[in-house]
Amino acid sequence: MTTIRTFLAVAVANNWAIEQLDINNAFLHGDLEEEVYMVLPPGFQNSKPNQVCKLMRSLYGLKQASRQWNAKLTKALQNMGFSQSSADPSLFTKQTCSSFMALLIYVDDILVAGTDSIQIQALKQLLDNAFKIKDFGNLNYFFGIEAFRTPKGINLCQRKYTLDILQEYGFLEAKPAPTPSVCGQKLNSSEGNLLEYPEDYRRLVGKLLYLTNTRPDITYSVQQLSQFVDKPRDSHLMAGHMVLRYLKGSPGKGIFYSSNNYLRLQGFSDSDWASCIESRKSLTGYCVYLGDSLISWKTKKQVTVSRSSSEAEYRALASTTCELQWLLYLLADLRVEIIKPVALFCDCSSAIAIGENHVFHERTKHIEIDCHVVRQKIQEGVLKLLSITSQNQTADGFTKALSKPLFDRFHAKLGLPKGSLEIKNNKG
Template identity: 70%
Template sequence: MQWNAKLTKALKATGFQQSTADPSLFTKTSENSFTAMLIYVDDILVIGTDSAQISELKSFLDKSFKIKDLGHLNYFLGIEAFRIADGINICQRKYTMEILKENGFLEAKPAKTPAISGQKLNSLEGTLIDNPEVYKKMIGKLLYLTNTRPEISHAVQQLSQFVDKPTNIHLTAAHRVLRYLKGSPGKGLFYPTNTQIRLQGFSDFDWANCTETRKSVTSYCIYFGDALISWRTKKQPTVSRSSSEAEYRALASTVCEIQWLHYLLTDLNVIFDRPTSLFCDNQSAIAIGENHFFHERTKHIEIDCHVVKEKVQEGLIRLLPIPSS
């Protein structure tokens, strides 16, 4: 905490502004340049439009704190970055290989999908495993891997519900994820250099997915131009009385993420001139989000979910239907 406070004070003294959306982000704007810093403890990532200003910043940090300059971005917090003329690709291949080696899956037969289609895990089936710490450690590492592997997010979310008392069935399902990773350890995300300055989101849900609590699962993904920048799969905190309500709750979560991204991108000097398109395959949920008089079907929904209506009226988002297919 003392290190962070000292660094923050030093950066603010040189003209940097701390982001309110993300306290680990610092930005500095001058007439002809823009510089941004992302900080995680003592790891620092610097980007900018003026190489001279970046060099000046590094000299200041070295003089004040004695830093080690690692050059151009290629490895940061376990994430590998590869730059080409068309953009930047990020992945966690080294981290993935370490997970596979640690669990003895380097020579395993690859699986085509991270989970068996239609499989619903619960805490009642199977026998408790002898060493649950192995399962907990594995799931913890897989959760961090979802930073660049959105396609395993749903499977890992399901597995993370049973870290307190994992059974042999949960362990087998976790091994399925490892076998899937064995087939594509270097898969990641690509961010193109030239892309449209626009946000668009896709929101969905799995109604009453949990067989024990009957709670639904929220899922969303948000794109900046053609690049995926945010995604999530999470069980909803309450039981929904209808599929429309579950979808509306999923919309509310997505809208909050879109609002946060707007704040964050504004700090990065990215300005949007039109509402964010938010796609949903439930017409009733769209009607709830746009219609104040849908009272009978919405009066039991918590007030915080109605952020959707508020942001539609403010022009932040525009709700659009999309086929389930």
């Protein structure tokens, strides 16, 4: 999804045409490399007993089907002059002297963007001749995400998906909550009673996880809920219901990518030290902007226990550094030139010192070597660590539950539209 968001942010900023298409019966186009036999379908078994079918082409349900289809499509695109991205194999690009075209694949759904609409139409014709496609025209609805483009930019939201969740769990008429989680609340695995039907909770968490693709404001809350899917309790379900009540107040909210955007990469990294009351592991939170467009964010528990807040912040910096380096590779494939060094903001001066100073041996000798990727990228001139106050730290909302005033500030920094859409009836 980060690749998709980056793809759209770059396309909108460069005023590229964005179109969508679908391959008919994609898995049936795959070529089998080994002999595969199938039991005769119902109706043929009685007429031809003790016989089986030898498959000449791929079928839906085969383990090999998705891989063989991907190989077939990749080969076809490469024969058309496209180059496959090393940063993300689902991205293909084609550069000519007069045009540039980028193509993003998700199984059988394809997004095409480029500088020349004639070249895009020619590509569609080639794909239709090879596989038979459905042409959906300009980007409108894909992967459950609604895209609305205007001359000012493109807005991405999951309003229909959100309304379906609210209807399924009976929250269409619920009272909206001002924030997705209670400030200072720490969920654990011992308080409350075990749920009789844990499948409902797991299904809810799965749906909310997909909703975070366009709703960064609920990322922290959903991350907390996802830790208890093995043995959920009623306290966890209540916390999930608060997220639903928050979504009830603004089901159509999403992210906006402006067409008037200077493509400058910058990141924000933060950590909440020993926030897990059971394991005492810290929480990493980061977000990355391409100009004014938020393209990447994450909330994740760190894999080891940090001995100090500085170490926790430094581990968060390492995770953000890896994300920034990968995005630089991805943007290079999209022919976007990023001015280096990339600014990475952190509100911990000691973590910045660890990244820039080799003298802190006694304090850092226990930290894993892979964390020192931060130092390496600073020395290579890839990024520059900059200090920022905690009040201005955008990533703060990805590491903890905030009060209403602080959450509103965090919400505004994400670039999400203001206001809310009350649901008056079941039709929304």
